[in-house]
Amino acid sequence: MSLLTVGSVAFDKLETPFGKTDKIIGGAATFITLTASYFTDKNNMVAVVGEDFPQEMIDILTDHGISTEGMEIRKGEKTFFWHGKYHTDMNSRDTIEVHLNVMGDFDPKIPENYQDCRFLMLGNTSPSVQMKVLDSLHERPQFVLLDTMNFWMETALDDLKTVLRKIDCLTINDEEARILSGDYSLRRAAKTIMAMGPKTLIIKKGEHGALLFHEDKIFFCPALPLEEVFDPTGAGDTFAGGFIGYLAKTGDTSFENMKRAIIYGSAMASFCVEKFGTERIQNLLQTEIDSRVSEFVQLSSFEIK
């Protein structure tokens, strides 16, 4: 089924203990749609870039079957730019430089032939922009997944709460779940947050896996223990792209199928961190994905006699 992703497309400049990059392609919508391309053919993107955004990067997206009709290219303006540096443990990072550029007044417009989307992914942008996207759709999608971050909890909490009432599923990390709920216990935090609107909540814990809460049910999805995390940039978006891509592929939003979807999301994220930026998720074979998912099965399966 058709997936619509709305979010940032960016230039990232990265420093990790393993090396540095010049400007490479990044942004939430980029990671999400590239990842979802392994699951669904109807993969539509709404984003904004500047005139400096190279055609070859748009070609990479279209080569993956992603429709970029909804990507606005603003003449005379520049693409969102982020320069980040990771600490040795890879769990924390500093922003060296950030230029919002065209993202500063992102005003997403939904092309008419994207209106039939059944699955909507609202990448991390301001809650008011996310709300505007929902209001722009003639018909409510079957499933709306929203990603956000602590910044919006601190600066636009009312707007965030408004949009939370309208969505099906929220993805945030453990720290953000604690901020949004005011509760340290993730189990209680999940109850509080689901009472704000979403019936499903995914709490991402990075190298410690993810928790899927749905009504009164909980599923724990492990992260694959990796020999090396080369670059964590985009891992959360890749995770979300695998999750919603799998849901869009199957059209099934039951709890059992969301469990499978989160395993696929976690498997895709485990590829993402192996190389800089989108490099690894641009070049994946279906056999590699199947084999990685098998590793998750082995990692977490047991039988009680």
Add this chain to the structure above:
Amino acid sequence: MSLLTVGSVAFDKLETPFGKTDKIIGGAATFITLTASYFTDKNNMVAVVGEDFPQEMIDILTDHGISTEGMEIRKGEKTFFWHGKYHTDMNSRDTIEVHLNVMGDFDPKIPENYQDCRFLMLGNTSPSVQMKVLDSLHERPQFVLLDTMNFWMETALDDLKTVLRKIDCLTINDEEARILSGDYSLRRAAKTIMAMGPKTLIIKKGEHGALLFHEDKIFFCPALPLEEVFDPTGAGDTFAGGFIGYLAKTGDTSFENMKRAIIYGSAMASFCVEKFGTERIQNLLQTEIDSRVSEFVQLSSFEIK
């Protein structure tokens, strides 16, 4: 099959955000043997206490089928005492006061009728004491599990490395695995540590679960997301007690059975933290344990189509 546990028996005085205790029963061997009592009848303990240790506490152990013949009671001396205070997040704690007392020169003596033990649990004490226990056994047990901590890595690394060559399985936490291996990646750390001797390694990650490494295989055991962690004291020992208790019950040290054993260990630890000290694990019903293990099955089971 018979289990022998060697380790500390202590008085603990605890402060958590939820309350305080006076001196209550604690110590690694206490938590381990009480937990193992739900799995095995042949449950032998070697420990040392002072004259101040009340008979009613020994009665609690014997009521659980634990043999305390190997518990030395030293006249005119005092029991090991620890006073700790937990921080709000329950993940870190300060030692307010510690008196080693009789543990300062713990010299474990193995009663003759404990010599037939097939499973040996070396609770966290000095590596030289752990080595002495191994040397005191006429016959090597089928399975030797050793627990240790960062303190011994910093103060007795050579002794620790000597005893590691003699054991089957080591339990440490993630921070300790990084210290012992000098590697941040837990997957690489596990390889380095297993090259030191143990064929099996359990890395405990507290609220983030535990990793079981065995030869080239990995199993991830989740922790149950709890509404409340009331008192984490003894959770690691309870986990180890459930693990080795289940192995001793079944006599099966295959990887598949160790996976089951670690789930039981994690389930028992999830009870331990619900009340102060050993209170919760002193009073468990088999139906409660079965039901908690079912929660782990639900939490982590999924099916890839």
